[in-house]
Amino acid sequence: MKGYLSPAVEVRRLARLVGAQAEDLAYFERLEGQAIRDLRDQVAVVMFDADRQLLQRVAAATKLIPVKLGAVIGERAFGPLLCARITGLLDPSRAVEIAQHLSVTFLADLCLHLDPRRASRVIGEMPPATVAAIASELVAGEEYITMGGFVGHLSKAALLAALNAVDDESLLRTAYVIEAKQNIGALVALLPDERLDDIIATASSADLWIEALDVLGHVTERQRGALGDLAAGQDDEVLDSMVRAALRNDLWSEVLPVVRAMSPKSRKRFAALKSIQARPVLATIIGAAAQDSLWAELLVLLPLLPITARRQVATLATAFNRETLERVISAAYEEELWPALIAFATELDKGPRREIAKLIDQSDTDVLQSLLSAVHDTGLEADLVAMIRELPATGQRHLGTRIAAAPPELVDALTAAADEAGLRPFSEALHS
Amino acid sequence: MSQDARRILKRELGGNVPGGLEELTEAELSGFAATLGVAKRRQSEELEAAVDEALEILPRLLRRPVRKILFG
Numbered sequence: 001m002k003g004y005l006s007p008a009v010e011v012r013r014l015a016r017l018v019g020a021q022a023e024d025l026a027y028f029e030r031l032e033g034q035a036i037r038d039l040r041d042q043v044a045v046v047m048f049d050a051d052r053q054l055l056q057r058v059a060a061a062t063k064l065i066p067v068k069l070g071a072v073i074g075e076r077a078f079g080p081l082l083c084a085r086i087t088g089l090l091d092p093s094r095a096v097e098i099a100q101h102l103s104v105t106f107l108a109d110l111c112l113h114l115d116p117r118r119a120s121r122v123i124g125e126m127p128p129a130t131v132a133a134i135a136s137e138l139v140a141g142e143e144y145i146t147m148g149g150f151v152g153h154l155s156k157a158a159l160l161a162a163l164n165a166v167d168d169e170s171l172l173r174t175a176y177v178i179e180a181k182q183n184i185g186a187l188v189a190l191l192p193d194e195r196l197d198d199i200i201a202t203a204s205s206a207d208l209w210i211e212a213l214d215v216l217g218h219v220t221e222r223q224r225g226a227l228g229d230l231a232a233g234q235d236d237e238v239l240d241s242m243v244r245a246a247l248r249n250d251l252w253s254e255v256l257p258v259v260r261a262m263s264p265k266s267r268k269r270f271a272a273l274k275s276i277q278a279r280p281v282l283a284t285i286i287g288a289a290a291q292d293s294l295w296a297e298l299l300v301l302l303p304l305l306p307i308t309a310r311r312q313v314a315t316l317a318t319a320f321n322r323e324t325l326e327r328v329i330s331a332a333y334e335e336e337l338w339p340a341l342i343a344f345a346t347e348l349d350k351g352p353r354r355e356i357a358k359l360i361d362q363s364d365t366d367v368l369q370s371l372l373s374a375v376h377d378t379g380l381e382a383d384l385v386a387m388i389r390e391l392p393a394t395g396q397r398h399l400g401t402r403i404a405a406a407p408p409e410l411v412d413a414l415t416a417a418a419d420e421a422g423l424r425p426f427s428e429a430l431h432s
Numbered sequence: 433m434s435q436d437a438r439r440i441l442k443r444e445l446g447g448n449v450p451g452g453l454e455e456l457t458e459a460e461l462s463g464f465a466a467t468l469g470v471a472k473r474r475q476s477e478e479l480e481a482a483v484d485e486a487l488e489i490l491p492r493l494l495r496r497p498v499r500k501i502l503f504g
Binding site: 019020024025028030031032036038039041042043046047049050051055058060061065072073076077081082085 | 451452467475476485494
């Protein structure tokens with residue numbers, strides 16, 4: 001979801017810029033969000049350039065007029081749209097002074113038409129109390145898209161004031177449409193855990209998991225883990241509602257990275273949820289992992305599932321083709337998740353298990369060495385041998401010969417496991 | 433994307449048409465170009481009217497210097 005721009009949101013922004021109804025421009029929703037934003041950027045320049053000279057002269061003339069009178073003229077003669085066009089041309093401190101004499105309703109209306117990028121310095125100098133009052137007004141009008149455009153331009157103090165003025169539901173809706181998504185992490189960092197807890201509970205009660213999971217997709221890995229831990233600390237009902245939302249809205253590609261970032265304890269709690277253990281749910285989880293290559297995310301979750309759920313996954317995995325299994329192995333290698341892969345393979349049917357053994361036999365030396373080192377460190381020799389058992393004798397010999405050059409203690413441990421399992425071709429090759 | 437509609441939009445945008453709009457029909461592109469044209473004209477008219485009204489609100493003493501800045 002990273003970098004994703006909602007076409008519907010971008011259409012609303014574009015429509016506001018040209019004074020149209022979003023419904024009249026609905027045909028733009030067929031396009032990529034970025035294409036609509038590129039067009040909007042160009043339209044913003046055109047709208048500004050159309051009257052640039054006169055707008056600049058009005059801004060210059062403002063310097064001659066007392067601040068209070070400037071506010072009166074702004075509100076009575078120019079109105080919110082034209083004031084929005086002029087704002088970025090004013091000296092920021094003068095603009096702020098004038099704003100102090102404008103009604104909050106007028107300022108909120110002005111914000112609807114303001115391009116924050118053109119008035120960033122003015123926005124940055126706005127007093128926190130004024131920003132909070134405007135935020136409340138915008139929330140009352142459900143103007144989340146407008147509010148989302150201001151994050152990244154406000155001072156820290158003003159952002160804090162706005163956060164305190166906005167309820168949890170509005171905050172989630174705003175975060176979802178923030179224009180500069182890279183600022184979400186900084187915004188989350190300003191919120192205390194108690195507030196974040198409440199926001200997660202709100203995501204459940206107001207069914208705003210799409211919004212909440214989008215936020216989780218734009219924070220740092222550490223924040224994602226911390227928020228995941230907070231979510232895992234909530235009642236079952238909260239987590240179950242997330243599972244239902246993920247199932248209904250195809251959100252597993254957003255959920256799985258959160259589960260991976262959680263602490264082991266939280267992950268265990270998540271894995272124990274009854275709601276994720278049903279076969280259709282597991283099937284959609286695996287589907288998402290396959291579609292977005294989230295195998296590492298899946299591998300950390302699988303060993304924690306109860307045995308019945310793991311069996312369901314193993315049954316679903318019989319449909320994995322060679323290419324898919326290759327990706328699973330790559331994820332295990334790249335993310336050092338060999339024990340999880342071996343545990344997963346142990347529960348698979350013979351077919352996919354044999355395919356994994358073959359892929360290991362054909363893997364690069366680096367991959368094989370990484371696997372062997374992990375097996376030795378975790379004492380999983382017997383489990384690896386159980387997988388190698390699925391190879392034909394020639395395969396066992398080939399792999400044994402490749403492993404023979406490994407450190408003696410590892411070769412000895414594997415030989416012992418192979419002998420115990422009666423894998424003579426493999427055992428003999430290890431000492432070739 | 434029709435060349436005619438593209439040309440009209442390009443004129444309204446005062447430069448190039450950004451990429452990614454290829455899926456739009458000629459009617460949609462023309463329609464948007466018209467909307468943009470109307471928006472620009474409306475803004476110019478409203479700005480001129482606002483300037484006139486502002487001058488009316490200003491105290492007489494300020495009108496002359498402000499008018500000088502606005503109209504030279």
